[in-house]
Amino acid sequence: MGRWEPNARERLVAAAVDLFAEQGYDSTTVSGIAERAGLTKTTFFRHFRDKREVLFAGQELHSRILADAIAAAPPSATPLQAVGEALDALAGSFTDGQQVFAGRLLAVIAANEELRERAAYKSAVLVGAMTEALLKRGAPDAVASLAAELGVRAFHSGFGRWAELDGSLPDLVREAFDEWRAASAALG
Structure with missing residues (x-):
């Protein structure tokens, strides 16, 4: 999926939930979430303050x-x-x-x-x-x-x-x- 495609927020949430379930919350990084979503770390921070907030958006x-x-x-x-x-x-x-x-x-x-x-x-x-x-x-x-x-x-x-x-x-x-x-x- 390209970085320009829509639904970045939803893709980040899906990626975060998947990674948290697979490897645990503490082992998951913002960079890992962004990478899984096919986006950049900068894009992550446009939508969320930190990895915790992705779950409570x-x-x-x-x-x-x-x-x-x-x-x-x-x-x-x-x-x-x-x-x-x-x-x-x-x-x-x-x-x-x-x-x-x-x-x-x-x-x-x-x-x-x-x-x-x-x-x-x-x-x-x-x-x-x-x-x-x-x-x-x-x-x-x-x-x-x-x-x-x-x-x-x-x-x-x-x-x-x-x-x-x-x-x-x-x-x-x-x-x-x-x-x-x-x-x-x-x-x-």
């Missing part, structure tokens, strides 16, 4: 999708209904091609403490984006925060299932969200 987009969907939810929607709308929008933004990488991505993150910490940070950012959007809709702080936490937990549960199973990410996330809602109701 969608954080800003995901935050925006969640916040926008909550803002667009009908005025009568409860905080949990608005979060459900946001989860539907986020899950719908993933492609079938991304499912191929999902399992390897989760395995790479699970095997590296630095990446687990970065994943926790990403989760906190997503919770913050949803909480802020719910607060703008008038939800009380504790309600907004809890609904957002529940939503992110449900998304991660559904994403984990999607990585292991054939199926629709939106359906799996919605199923996980229903389970988390039922679990919270059972708390009494």
